[in-house]
Amino acid sequence: MWALPLVLLLILGVVVIIFYAERKLSAFMQDRLGPMEAGPYGTLQFAADLLKLLQKEDIVPAAADKMLFKYAPLVIFASVLAGFAVIPLTPDLVPSGTPIGLFFLLAIVSLDVIGLLMAGWGSNNKYALLGAMRSVAQIVSYEIPAGLAILSVVIIGQSLDLQEISFQQGVHLQQFPGYAQEVNYLFGLKELGIDVTHVGGILSWNIVRVPLLSLGFIIYFIASLAECNRAPFDIPEAESELVAGFHVEYSGFRFATLFLAEYAMMLLVSLVAVILFLGSWNTPFPNMGPVRLADWTTGTLGAWSGNLWAFFWLVNKALVLMVVQVWLRWTFPRMRVDQLMHLCWKILTPAALVLVLIAAVWRLLMI
Amino acid sequence: MENPQEKIGSLQRRGFWRDLQSLWQGLGLTWRHLFQARERRSPLHIADPNYFQQDTGVVTLTYPYESLPVPENGRYRLHNEIDDCIVCDLCAKICPVDCITIESVKATEEIGETSDGTKKRLYAPVFDIDLAKCCYCGLCTTVCPTDCLTMTKVYDFAEVDIKNMIYHFTDLTPEQAEEKKKLWADQQEAIAVAKAEAMKARQQQKGE
Numbered sequence: 096m097w098a099l100p101l102v103l104l105l106i107l108g109v110v111v112i113i114f115y116a117e118r119k120l121s122a123f124m125q126d127r128l129g130p131m132e133a134g135p136y137g138t139l140q141f142a143a144d145l146l147k148l149l150q151k152e153d154i155v156p157a158a159a160d161k162m163l164f165k166y167a168p169l170v171i172f173a174s175v176l177a178g179f180a181v182i183p184l185t186p187d188l189v190p191s192g193t194p195i196g197l198f199f200l201l202a203i204v205s206l207d208v209i210g211l212l213m214a215g216w217g218s219n220n221k222y223a224l225l226g227a228m229r230s231v232a233q234i235v236s237y238e239i240p241a242g243l244a245i246l247s248v249v250i251i252g253q254s255l256d257l258q259e260i261s262f263q264q265g266v267h268l269q270q271f272p273g274y275a276q277e278v279n280y281l282f283g284l285k286e287l288g289i290d291v292t293h294v295g296g297i298l299s300w301n302i303v304r305v306p307l308l309s310l311g312f313i314i315y316f317i318a319s320l321a322e323c324n325r326a327p328f329d330i331p332e333a334e335s336e337l338v339a340g341f342h343v344e345y346s347g348f349r350f351a352t353l354f355l356a357e358y359a360m361m362l363l364v365s366l367v368a369v370i371l372f373l374g375s376w377n378t379p380f381p382n383m384g385p386v387r388l389a390d391w392t393t394g395t396l397g398a399w400s401g402n403l404w405a406f407f408w409l410v411n412k413a414l415v416l417m418v419v420q421v422w423l424r425w426t427f428p429r430m431r432v433d434q435l436m437h438l439c440w441k442i443l444t445p446a447a448l449v450l451v452l453i454a455a456v457w458r459l460l461m462i
Numbered sequence: 463m464e465n466p467q468e469k470i471g472s473l474q475r476r477g478f479w480r481d482l483q484s485l486w487q488g489l490g491l492t493w494r495h496l497f498q499a500r501e502r503r504s505p506l507h508i509a510d511p512n513y514f515q516q517d518t519g520v521v522t523l524t525y526p527y528e529s530l531p532v533p534e535n536g537r538y539r540l541h542n543e544i545d546d547c548i549v550c551d552l553c554a555k556i557c558p559v560d561c562i563t564i565e566s567v568k569a570t571e572e573i574g575e576t577s578d579g580t581k582k583r584l585y586a587p588v589f590d591i592d593l594a595k596c597c598y599c600g601l602c603t604t605v606c607p608t609d610c611l612t613m614t615k616v617y618d619f620a621e622v623d624i625k626n627m628i629y630h631f632t633d634l635t636p637e638q639a640e641e642k643k644k645l646w647a648d649q650q651e652a653i654a655v656a657k658a659e660a661m662k663a664r665q666q667q668k669g670e
Contacts, residue, residue, distance in 0.1 A: 120496060122499075123496045124492040124496050126495060126519065127520065127522045128522040131524060422492060425492055426489050427485070427488060
């Protein structure tokens with residue numbers, strides 16, 4: 096019942112952190128200082144910006160399709176927010192623990208593009224429309240390599256339930272209903288005969304369990320950057336050609352909503368990457384003999400300690416990924432639209448297809 | 463292919479791996495700068511031997527709190543040393559943007575001496591420089607015969623109200639200026655009266 100406010104709180108908290116971090120990190124990477132005036136070291140800059148956005152006039156262009164224009168930010172934010180419904184935050188807390196969570200997530204987040212088209216078309220501005228078309232083309236294209244990379248995880252994990260995939264990657268494996276007899280072998284290979292079920296840590300993460308999935312992680316990560324319109328794939332924003340993409344006509348709180356949706360999308364794709372590839376809410380430390388690092392940093396399943404540790408690991412791994420997103424943004428120049436499509440269709444998609452094939456073979460070896 | 467050096471040199475490589483390498487180098491570059499941001503470049507004078515040695519760290523100057531040292535002979539803001547001014551009006555005449563306004567009142571007697579020994583015979587009830595108009599060409603300072611008009615190294619003199627950019631250099635209050643004008647007029651009148659009387663006396667002498 097209180098999953099929605101909790102998720103909203105999580106989104107807003109992480110957005111505040113990453114919004115500040117992005118400004119500071121980008122400044123430091125460019126030998127600047129970043130915000131310094133509002134609050135100590137500019138920590139209150141986000142509050143100042145929010146206040147500024149809130150008191151701006153809410154402009155709706157006279158010739159705009161008012162209905163589409165006004166509801167587009169809502170559709171965009173709602174579709175991203177709905178994606179959070181199936182994200183397991185801790186072993187006990189998942190807003191909606193449906194067995195087809197991953198499928199639902201991919202489907203509902205795709206609704207994002209309808210919101211983008213609504214915004215672009217409703218603005219009655221050719222720049223906004225062009226920006227929306229580019230945005231949509233990009234997101235639709237990149238869903239294919241992202242979907243294939245996710246598919247390879249599904250093949251390995253044999254599940255669409257994000258909570259089940261999370262349990263597979265840690266020391267709590269046998270506590271999941273129906274998993275009492277399951278065993279995690281090193282690299283997933285029974286032939287090697289090294290049982291790591293109770294070692295846990297990084298050894299049971301998907302990228303180590305099936306080392307090929309680290310390639311899948313890279314494919315997914317690149318595609319996810321494009322999905323949330325982050326640099327170097329932020330061609331919808333290409334300011335030299337398109338002013339500011341599909342949201343050029345938006346002001347005030349509507350713009351803030353679009354902005355929040357972008358950052359929420361960053362968080363969502365990072366969370367999905369963490370859950371699918373980087374051990375979800377499981378600790379990175381393995382048990383080593385008497386040094387029970389994994390047990391110490393996992394807590395007890397069902398107790399406060401278990402939930403807090405799980406939340407801590409999940410959010411921190413996602414934050415690390417978001418810092419990488421920021422790092423990439425401030426390093427790489429924006430790609431041209433043809434380079435973007437070249438990367439998607441000629442490199443990532445074939446690579447992901449091969450990955451799916453190999454993942455299927457690997458799954459056979461795991462039995 | 464013939465030269466083994468070429469095969470090793472990263473720039474000679476083509477395609478995917480070279481691209482990957484250059485992407486990785488880019489990431490390394492920004493990462494390095496991220497950690498160098500722990501240092502900051504200090505606001506050194508250009509004459510400092512270390513001025514060009516500081517090639518890492520944050521370059522931003524948090525301006526109102528710190529600023530770059532200005533050279534001793536920096537020429538930014540006009541200043542008139544009114545005690546040395548002989549109100550010759552040369553600066554106002556040569557100013558290309560007419561930012562100097564001068565009015566003068568003749569003195570009844572010599573009113574002093576400038577620091578270079580020139581006699582002062584004029585009061586300046588108005589000596590205004592509109593620094594909002596000033597184009598910093600420095601012509602006025604070169605024509606000034608007594609070197610009373612100089613450009614100082616003060617460069618931060620922004621004002622909220624543009625009227626405050628007009629600098630008043632006169633050392634007379636309006637009352638004093640009136641008084642000096644009256645003194646001059648009285649003296650002229652007295653001279654005229656004396657002249658008229660002298661003329662009259664001469665004519666009378668001739669008549670007798």
